[in-house]
Amino acid sequence: MPRLVTISRFLISLAVFSLSCTGIATAQDRRQNAPGDFDFYVLSLSWSPSFCEAASERGNNGRGTQAQCGGRPFSFVVHGLWPQYERGFPEYCERPSPRLARNIMTSMLDLMPAPGLIYNEWDKHGTCSGLGERAYFETIRKARAAVKIPDEFLQLSEPKTIAPDDLEAAFIKANPGLSSSAIAVTCDSQRLGEVRICLSKDLQFRSCEEIDRRACRRDQVLMPPMRGG
Template sequence: MVYSRLHSFSRLMISLTLAAGLMSLAGGAMAQDKRQNAPGEFDFYVLSLSWSPSFCEEAAERGRGGGRSQIQCGGRPYSFVVHGLWPQYENGFPEYCQRPAPRLNRSIVSSMLDLMPAPGLIFNEWDKHGTCSGLTDRNYFETIRKARAVIKIPPEYLELSQAKTVAPAEVEEAFIKANPGLSNAAISVTCNRTRLSEVRICLSKDLLFRACDEIERRACRRDQVTMPPIRGG
């Protein structure tokens, strides 16, 4: 009889725990749904700067010789290029906020190739992230250009002629030194198995540096990574 009561009590506690978990999940979903994927409803931007030589080496290893890699990894020696300007929530992010996305004017694509060196990348960034900004296509890409102008690339990475082994923290500190007002709380470095992939910087909607926890969750955890040299270096 004691066993029966204990068994019943255990089952009751499990049921209550499951119910509480479901209510919590439902509550979180409801809170998220208030803004999730609503154009213009976000907290800040992440400017993502991709180290182009790493992208090109990885594309070559995977045998991806066409599309974006063919254009980006051709003759011009790119260093850091703009991957995107991403609207973010304090936790999580919106994406594909308009389906189908408004058609992107090709003149805008042509005008952005100096910063984002592949039409496919530009179209994808507009569809996935630009539609969440609440801006027109022209204003969104003008904002990307303004955000990029905020950031000064450390001089040691502008003409990297030989492969360089770096600690992620070393790259962050170089950017902080080159950009007054930028702090460790607003920048993060990502990597793949061996190479530096991107530098990500948090900006307010007014394009001022601001702290954020979101990018740190995806930060590189390796002690050292390689920065392949700029093509032609």
């Protein structure tokens, strides 16, 4: 008899657990990957010299890497403009994604200097924006124009070691209205990776706790110099 009671309790607990999991899934799925249904954007600015050094160390000399890491001295480049939820984010919201027109891709090479990156950003993130392909990339251009890169990082000719907090402070100083709760720095084991800035749907700076929590926790990061520096 006690064994039957134990089994019954187990089955009841399992049923309750299953129902709770279903409820969680429903809450997540209600707008999961629904194009245009998100809370804010993250503009991700990649420090190109770090990307190129890491690619070289891995022996990655593919066409996409060559496009970004060739002769032009790129500094911060746009990695992407990513729709976000307050917790988590949508991705690949249309499968298959609408084919991105080549002329739109080429029009973005000044900001995103790798064709493969542009196509991937459209497939993974652009399809979640609720915008058509041309409107999405125009929004990327507007978002990038809304952020001023601090002057000291525009022509970096020597390696620079900097605290992530100081890098954030430089961006905050250069961009009135930007606060520490709306920007995060990422890094690998030694180098600066990206500066991520949170923007509302109308491209105003806004706070983003989850992005800030995933920021680099190192005391200092290395900024390799721009190519040709």
